Amino acid sequence: MERSVLIVEDEPLIADDLLYHLEDIGISTIEVALKYEEALEKIQNTQFDLALLDVNLSGNRDGIDLANFIKRQQSLPFIFITSYYDQDTLNRAKETDPLAYILKPFDKREVTVGVEMAFHKIALLKQAPSRFYVRDKDGLLPVTPDEILYVEAFDNYAKVFTETNSHIISHTLKSIEDKLTPFGFDRVHKSYLINTSKISRINDGYVFFNETPIPIGRAYKNIFMSKIALL
Known part of the structure; x- marks a missing residue:
């Protein structure tokens, strides 16, 4: 090609x-x-x-x-x-x-x-689609990947966190990861998928989104840190 x-x-x-x-x-x-x-x-x-x-x-x-x-x-x-x-x-x-x-x-x-x-x-x-839709009490609401800060897993469903809201999704974290990886999302823990472009800071084994800490799992740390451009 x-x-x-x-x-x-x-x-x-x-x-x-x-x-x-x-x-x-x-x-x-x-x-x-x-x-x-x-x-x-x-x-x-x-x-x-x-x-x-x-x-x-x-x-x-x-x-x-x-x-x-x-x-x-x-x-x-x-x-x-x-x-x-x-x-x-x-x-x-x-x-x-x-x-x-x-x-x-x-x-x-x-x-x-x-x-x-x-x-x-x-x-x-x-x-990939430019936006996704999540179910809400008011129906299907559009969410763009850029709005999402991180996704947290809970058994067979997940919670998507944006800067202003959160949404419960009836899918596993793995299925959500497959859809969001092309948009710069990385798995940093067995229970967390994060938007790397939205990180506020990284400190003591955590990535922060504003003041919310997300743990970096031991099994994911080396791969994740290898992708970070350090000075």
């Missing part, structure tokens, strides 16, 4: 390195932009399946600014490439909901895993 990728990276040697890695894993069409303005022009005039965005572009606008433009104007999925984050940059990056992060210095394996997982998520999202 043909796949096209845009690389936005202001260091030519790193851009070339990424291009060679993508060619090695079979990406058929690859274009490179070294500046924000060049990337903007390519995005507006060419159809890409995925973009790799360097966070720290030189100039007045960076990769996060470009990601915000993409979120407003395009339907182009993207991965961030970066060597470090200060807290303000990290907060800005999280708000754009990237598919993944590739940390510099990277190797071929990291690029391969990041890109292939991104394409896997893209395929799942294309098949």
Whole structure:
């Protein structure tokens, strides 16, 4: 299957390195932009399946600014490439909901895993509905994945928690997990499925949603923490 990728990276040697890695894993069409303005022009005039965005572009606008433009104007999925984050940059990056992060210095394996997982998520999202419906005393109510903070299991049913409400679902946590995984949800405990984009902080074996702590199970800890981009 043909796949096209845009690389936005202001260091030519790193851009070339990424291009060679993508060619090695079979990406058929690859274009490179070294500046924000060049990337903007390519995005507006060419159809890409995925973009790799360097966070720290030189100039007045960076990769996060470009990601915000993409979120407003395009339907182009993207991965961030970066060597470090200060807290303000990290907060800005999280708000754009990237598919993944590739940390510099990277190797071929990291690029391969990041890109292939991104394409896997893209395929799942294309098949998945944009909203789900839950039963309530007033009938069927729409809930989008982005509204959900976490899901807690209770035997053969589950409770879905949003920022303003909660809903009882007559399904197992596993069946709900299968539906929500493409939207960035992860299992952190045998009884909890969480929306990783909504985490407030992680501390002492818990993930927090505002001030609500959710335990990280021992069996899930290593896998979950391996997905967290640390500075």
